[in-house]
Amino acid sequence: MADGTRSAGSTPSTTAPSTSALGGLRVADFSRVLAGPYATMMLADFGADVIKIESPDGDDTRGWRPPVDDAGESTYFGAVNRNKRSVVCDLGTEGGLATARRLAETADIVVENFRPGVMERFGLDEAAVRAVNPRLVYCSITGFGRDAGAALPGYDLLVQAVGGLMSITGSPDGEPSKVGVALVDVLTGLNAFSGILLALRQREATGRGSRVDVDLLGSLLAALTNQASSTLATGRSPGRLGNAHPSIAPYELFRAADRDLVVAVGNDRQFAAFAKALGRPELAADVRFATNESRVAHRTDLREALEPLLAGSPAAEWVAALTAERVPAGLVNDVAEAFAFAQTLGLDPVVTTGDPASGRVSRQPATPIHLDTAPAVHRTPPPLLGAHDARLADETPEPRERTDRDDAR
Known part of the structure; x- marks a missing residue:
């Protein structure tokens, strides 16, 4: 399209083509906010059927507004929830809990980022679900792990602070600064996505699912790369250099005549x-x-x-x-200029999805991973809360098939 937008068309399919890289896989997505939803959106973009299991109040980010899109929906929520179906499950009720358990027990993948212990309380923990579904890939995302840090709240800003990122971000004469986006959540979501793919590959070989654990603090420490290695090698923590680089010069920002x-x-x-x-x-x-x-x-x-x-x-x-x-x-572009610049390079950076039934349209950044034989498919806009309750209630997913290998374990 002339504006660099790839369109899903006027009548987008709600299901992925059979040729999709992850077509045929079902994900029970219990995650909220950013890290988990980012990972599951990546799975959905490549064909997985992601069922977003929400409380009656919905994902917290549905209420993080402004800004909102043309339909009045939170753009934060929209950023990480396309290609998914939404079902409301009140885990405090017998019916809601039964639906959630059924979805987990018939899924290929479960993703959750509750505080440690919450899924156990509802009988949705790995051990309980794997007893019924041994081929399950179970991904847990935490802020600080499942042991001594289990009680700590996993907010991106907090992790940027205690994880050292703020200490190396900002002007040498100014205060420590966070990055302008929840970068730790995004990195953790990518690690979760990668871990899930590794577990699926292992399942092909063993016939049995695995547990995937990722945490925000560990993801950040690994992402500190050269700053982390210099600290570990020398015993000295780096300081803030503004836009300069600790090991390269000139590698920084300058002011020209106009900008x-x-x-x-x-x-x-x-x-x-x-x-x-x-x-x-x-x-x-x-x-x-x-x-x-x-x-x-x-x-x-x-x-x-x-x-x-x-x-x-x-x-x-x-x-x-x-x-x-x-x-x-x-x-130094602003965000709008950055998308325009990407378009001049032929990167086709924006996708548009639409829902003919409601007339809703959503424009989002395109998936950055490109497969020539099984590309990402941007099918549907982020779902309204509980939009798929009726359809999912009528669906009776087949139990995951057990194998001889499973029975021998």
Whole structure:
């Protein structure tokens, strides 16, 4: 489409094609807010039948508004719940609990992110469900694990703080800062998605399901990568450098004549090309700047030399000139500009799904994983609360087949 939107069409199918990578798999999704729903949306995008099991009040994020979409629904909820079906199960009632158990016992995958102990209280824990459904892949997402940290609330901001991310984010002279999106939840959701796929692969070999445990703190610590490895190797925690890099220079934000841009020089060849584009090729021969190590050691002098040069022309001109010299550089876009930029690169970054029955339309970021033989299919908009109660009540899923291998265990 002209605006870079892939459309689901005027009559989208609510079921995935049989050729979908995860077609035929059913997910009982007990998760709420972000990490779990992100993981299950990825499963749904690739064909799994994800049944979102909600309380009568619905997922908390249904009430996180504004902003809202054209239908008045929370855009936060919409961000991670497309391609799913919603059923209301009041676990405090006999009927609601029976429905939830039936869905779990007939699913290929259960995903939950309740506080440890909650699923046990309702007889929906791994042991109880696996006794009926030995092929089940059971994924639990926690904030701080299932042991000593079980009672701690798993909110992204809290984990960014205690997990060290805020200590390395922000200006050296300012306060610690969180990242501008709930990044730890997203990383944890991706880890859950990966773990579930690993467990499904193992099930193919053994005939039996596995338990997948992921937690927000562990996901963040692993994602600290070079900052974590330097701390473990030296015993010294890094500090905040603003937009600068602890090991590379120049690799940061600069102000041009009209707006900000970033320059990400990763090696000495790129720095020589950068200096040439600036009209100051001699900078690359300066003993202070000749190698990356020396540039890092003299980063203040380097910045003082670069700032007035970059301030002399508009940012877009610098980006064009530097890109021509194969020096990584880019404008500091806002979110709308970022989608527009992705479209100019042919990335087709937006998908539109519609519900003909209600007329609802939802525009969301496209799935970033591309399979040539079994691509993601964006079928339906995020479901209204309990939209599929009636249909699911009429469905009687077949019990998961037991195998000889199961019976032998």
